[in-house]
Amino acid sequence: MTAAGTRARVRAxxxxxxxxxxxxxxxxxxAAALSLRAVARELGMASxxxxxxxxxxxxxxxxLIVDAYDALGAAAEQxxxxxxxxxxxxxxxxxxxxxxxxxxxxxxxxxxxxxxxVPGYAAPDTTTGPAARVGEALSRLIADGVAAxxxxxxxxxxxxxxxxxxxxxxRVGLPADDPGSSxxxxxxxxxxxxxxxxxxxxFGHTHNVVADNGRYFDDAVERLATMVGxx
Amino acid sequence: MTAAGTRARVRAxxxxxxxxxxxxxxxxxxAAALSLRAVARELGMASxxxxxxxxxxxxxxxxLIVDAYDALGAAAEQxxxxxxxxxxxxxxxxxxxxxxxxxxxxxxxxxxxxxxxVPGYAAPDTTTGPAARVGEALSRLIADGVAAxxxxxxxxxxxxxxxxxxxxxxRVGLPADDPGSSxxxxxxxxxxxxxxxxxxxxFGHTHNVVADNGRYFDDAVERLATMVGxx
DNA sequence: CAACAATAGCGAGCAGTGCTCTTGGTGCCC
DNA sequence: GGGCACCAAGAGCACTGCTCGCTATTGTTG
Numbered sequence: 001m002t003a004a005g006t007r008a009r010v011r012a013x014x015x016x017x018x019x020x021x022x023x024x025x026x027x028x029x030x031a032a033a034l035s036l037r038a039v040a041r042e043l044g045m046a047s048x049x050x051x052x053x054x055x056x057x058x059x060x061x062x063x064l065i066v067d068a069y070d071a072l073g074a075a076a077e078q079x080x081x082x083x084x085x086x087x088x089x090x091x092x093x094x095x096x097x098x099x100x101x102x103x104x105x106x107x108x109x110x111x112x113x114x115x116x117x118v119p120g121y122a123a124p125d126t127t128t129g130p131a132a133r134v135g136e137a138l139s140r141l142i143a144d145g146v147a148a149x150x151x152x153x154x155x156x157x158x159x160x161x162x163x164x165x166x167x168x169x170x171r172v173g174l175p176a177d178d179p180g181s182s183x184x185x186x187x188x189x190x191x192x193x194x195x196x197x198x199x200x201x202x203f204g205h206t207h208n209v210v211a212d213n214g215r216y217f218d219d220a221v222e223r224l225a226t227m228v229g230x231x
Numbered sequence: 232m233t234a235a236g237t238r239a240r241v242r243a244x245x246x247x248x249x250x251x252x253x254x255x256x257x258x259x260x261x262a263a264a265l266s267l268r269a270v271a272r273e274l275g276m277a278s279x280x281x282x283x284x285x286x287x288x289x290x291x292x293x294x295l296i297v298d299a300y301d302a303l304g305a306a307a308e309q310x311x312x313x314x315x316x317x318x319x320x321x322x323x324x325x326x327x328x329x330x331x332x333x334x335x336x337x338x339x340x341x342x343x344x345x346x347x348x349v350p351g352y353a354a355p356d357t358t359t360g361p362a363a364r365v366g367e368a369l370s371r372l373i374a375d376g377v378a379a380x381x382x383x384x385x386x387x388x389x390x391x392x393x394x395x396x397x398x399x400x401x402r403v404g405l406p407a408d409d410p411g412s413s414x415x416x417x418x419x420x421x422x423x424x425x426x427x428x429x430x431x432x433x434f435g436h437t438h439n440v441v442a443d444n445g446r447y448f449d450d451a452v453e454r455l456a457t458m459v460g461x462x
Numbered sequence: 463c464a465a466c467a468a469t470a471g472c473g474a475g476c477a478g479t480g481c482t483c484t485t486g487g488t489g490c491c492c
Numbered sequence: 493g494g495g496c497a498c499c500a501a502g503a504g505c506a507c508t509g510c511t512c513g514c515t516a517t518t519g520t521t522g
Contacts, residue, residue: 007518037509045471052470116342
């Protein structure tokens with residue numbers, strides 16, 4: 001007997017293969033056009049056989065969603081790790097730019113995770129972790145700034161942090177003791193704006209509004225960095 | 232003969248009726264679940280008969296898209312007109328809040344216009360006008376501030392406006408003569424953030440992040456107002 | 463090593479979709 | 493009133509997700 005069971009191994013292999021083909025279809029045609037039968041056809045198997053591996057089309061999509069979140073998170077983290085850890089603004093830029101670059105390169109995967117959610121679809125817990133990676137990268141870098149004393153956690157004290165989820169600040173390493181703080185809220189807002197810009201660009205809302213999306217984006221990223229208090 | 236032809240009148244009537252039923256289906260089940268056949272069934276007609284009024288499902292959706300943009304725009308404009316014209320910040324708040332309120336009340340319609348676009352779908356020109364209404368309301372109010380001398384068009388001169396579409400500033404009434412200006416770019420950014428926040432809220436991305444979406448939103452709206460230079 | 467049972471794959475089939483085409487009727491305009 | 497444009501209907505095509513019963517393989521265990 002091969003360790004962990006031979007059967008389980010080939011099963012995992014085929015599961016991965018199905019997901020790979022599905023991801024290719026998603027990338028070229030979009031989530032709405034992703035057909036289980038088409039995937040099965042390409043793999044040379046009956047459509048009913050696929051259901052041994054994914055109970056439903058939604059389950060297949062969930063896998064692709066998790067993969068997309070992970071790919072995006074990895075791209076952002078890798079870009080960030082390539083710049084000096086002490087240069088906060090450079091890290092900020094790296095994360096933001098890498099996010100946009102990944103999104104532009106994978107528009108359908110991006111739309112899958114940041115576009116309209118599927119009607120009857122509730123994101124399972126497996127997606128929440130990967131989904132948080134970019135936001136956490138952003139928070140971490142600001143937390144580093146606070147620790148180093150270059151980011152003032154008491155600036156712009158509107159008390160907006162109290163509107164955030166309990167324990168969020170602690171979870172991402174931001175100071176949570178000052179009830180007047182707005183640092184976490186400003187971070188969340190910057191994170192929101194980051195994806196808002198990318199969504200608007202990819203979904204066509206900047207048509208006839210922004211001519212040079214890259215330059216507009218870079219300018220905004222600097223502005224956001226300033227808003228969260230980066231030196 | 233009744234003016235404009237009796238036939239044309241009942242045709243227009245039935246066209247509107249189909250759209251109404253479709254809008255109800257959209258509102259309750261989402262765009263993905265909108266079925267031409269189901270609409271036809273509810274109207275007691277054969278599915279093929281609907282094609283006399285809408286050449287395809289996409290055309291029906293386009294109508295709903297235009298209607299949604301118009302409904303949102305009307306809601307924003309009406310809210311704005313209810314406050315004093317000279318109180319720019321109040322007008323800003325009114326437009327932003329009304330936009331969010333409408334979106335929360337019509338999540339599926341909102342998702343239709345600000346979610347992931349349909350794969351093979353290109354927005355026809357008829358949508359661009361209605362789509363611009365909220366953005367134009369925002370710009371108009373800032374332009375009023377510039378005209379009144381309460382908004383400084385030369386603040387934060389990063390020159391970001393040059394990345395925008397040619398003629399945009401003129402189109403929305405913002406000053407366009409200063410090449411160093413970033414006023415239009417900041418306005419576009421605020422507009423982007425507004426919809427980014429609403430999308431994140433409606434699409435579930437603020438789960439475990441923001442506890443009180445309304446308060447968080449209101450705080451952000453003030454911050455955006457300040458960013459665009461409103462007194 | 464052989465019998466067993468778990469499992470993979472298949473094909474037919476159901477209910478639904480968008481869309482087309484033909485066929486027959488009905489209301490409108492000259 | 494006659495002719496004609498328009499309109500509704502129904503059948504049908506190609507596709508979808510998903511289920512079910514069957515067969516055959518194949519890893520595992522007595």
